Amino acid sequence: MKHKLHNLLILLFVILPGRSLMAQSATAQAYTLYPVLWQQTAAEYRALCYQAFNAATHQLSTYSSRSLRKRHAVIVTDLDETILNNSYYNAQLIKDGKSYTGSSWKQWTDRAQATAVPGAVAFLQQAAKRGVHIYYISNRDTSEVAATIANLKALQLPDADVEHCIFRSGPSSKEARRQQVQQQHEIIMLLGDNLSDFTDAFEKKSVAERFTATDAAKANWGAKFIVLPNATYGDWLNALYDNRSGLSPAQKDSILNSSLSGIR
Numbered sequence: 518m519k520h521k522l523h524n525l526l527i528l529l530f531v532i533l534p535g536r537s538l539m540a541q542s543a544t545a546q547a548y549t550l551y552p553v554l555w556q557q558t559a560a561e562y563r564a565l566c567y568q569a570f571n572a573a574t575h576q577l578s579t580y581s582s583r584s585l586r587k588r589h590a591v592i593v594t595d596l597d598e599t600i601l602n603n604s605y606y607n608a609q610l611i612k613d614g615k616s617y618t619g620s621s622w623k624q625w626t627d628r629a630q631a632t633a634v635p636g637a638v639a640f641l642q643q644a645a646k647r648g649v650h651i652y653y654i655s656n657r658d659t660s661e662v663a664a665t666i667a668n669l670k671a672l673q674l675p676d677a678d679v680e681h682c683i684f685r686s687g688p689s690s691k692e693a694r695r696q697q698v699q700q701q702h703e704i705i706m707l708l709g710d711n712l713s714d715f716t717d718a719f720e721k722k723s724v725a726e727r728f729t730a731t732d733a734a735k736a737n738w739g740a741k742f743i744v745l746p747n748a749t750y751g752d753w754l755n756a757l758y759d760n761r762s763g764l765s766p767a768q769k770d771s772i773l774n775s776s777l778s779g780i781r
């Protein structure tokens with residue numbers, strides 16, 4: 518697998534001779550080719566999503582209706598790559614040889630055309646049927662609320678309204694927003710593709726620290742914490758970059774390659 522990607526990168530350099538800037542940009546895009554294709558075409562990705570929502574369904578079934586009512590139970594979920602599939606946006610970036618920008622992302626979310634992650638709609642509808650409200654805590658910008666609500670409604674997701682869409686208006690951390698929900702409710706389950714969707718123990722941490730925090734929360738995975746797969750982007754990648762922004766493609770390339778552990 519590693520060799521195939523390596524060959525692909527070499528091929529990109531060969532077919533774009535003497536155009537170093539373009540070749541560099543092609544390298545950055547090539548890194549997301551496998552994960553985006555995987556999300557769009559691998560039945561294994563699909564199966565993992567169903568596995569996550571089956572675990573969520575099981576977890577919900579452990580509560581009696583009386584207990585859910587008594588607790589004012591709610592579910593907190595992330596949106597992107599947890600409930601909404603945005604792989605089309607990332608695929609288009611690859612096709613166009615472009616990188617993520619806030620404005621092209623906003624153009625995508627304005628279209629309200631994200632599809633649902635497999636299993637997401639049935640699970641959230643079932644929770645709603647049991648009287649459990651859903652809070653969508655997302656780092657989409659607050660200017661994206663209206664289009665996102667249209668997208669959620671088109672997918673027939675419950676609680677698609679302003680009260681339940683708590684988007685980013687300040688720091689990227691979701692902790693304050695979780696606490697806001699917790700003031701009146703008990704959060705019985707959290708869903709996300711990024712570990713900072715669950716607790717602040719994962720925020721701006723190194724790879725080693727993220728491993729330690731993951732191990733410490735071992736009993737929660739597949740129970741109170743439901744994780745969806747996303748190999749295209751996320752804090753796992755930011756951790757490799759030491760949570761620094763503004764790195765050049767060449768710096769990123771060097772960091773990624775030096776982060777590989779080979780045979781000793």
Ligand SMILES: [Mg+2]
Pocket residue numbers: 595596597598599709710711
């Ligand atoms: Mg997400």
